[in-house]
Amino acid sequence: MIYAYQCTKCRLRVDSTRRADHLDLCPECLIGLLQRKWQVSIKDTMPEHFNQTTQTHVSSMRQFTDDLKRNGEAYSERTGIEVNYKPKDWADLAAEAP
Numbered sequence: 001m002i003y004a005y006q007c008t009k010c011r012l013r014v015d016s017t018r019r020a021d022h023l024d025l026c027p028e029c030l031i032g033l034l035q036r037k038w039q040v041s042i043k044d045t046m047p048e049h050f051n052q053t054t055q056t057h058v059s060s061m062r063q064f065t066d067d068l069k070r071n072g073e074a075y076s077e078r079t080g081i082e083v084n085y086k087p088k089d090w091a092d093l094a095a096e097a098p
């Protein structure tokens, strides 16, 4: 896991494998604190499974996205209807909920 920190003063971005609410003083401006902003998985992890939506075996988010796109294109070719299948982010779904 990679943790991204950002300086509260100069907005300098620092990536670290250290997990904390904030790191030490910013090495750039020496005033701000490096605050944890987000975390990123190093590996694109998705257990391999048969996906009902794409009707393919997928083992990564990238593959799922590609298969989904291909399905959309095939559907458009078959029906003449433009579609753009994209995986939905859970955060987006939550934001859309009333």
Ligand SMILES: [Zn+2]
Residues within 6 Å of the ligand: 007, 008, 009, 010, 011, 012, 026, 027, 028, 029, 030, 031, 032
């Ligand atoms: Zn700074």
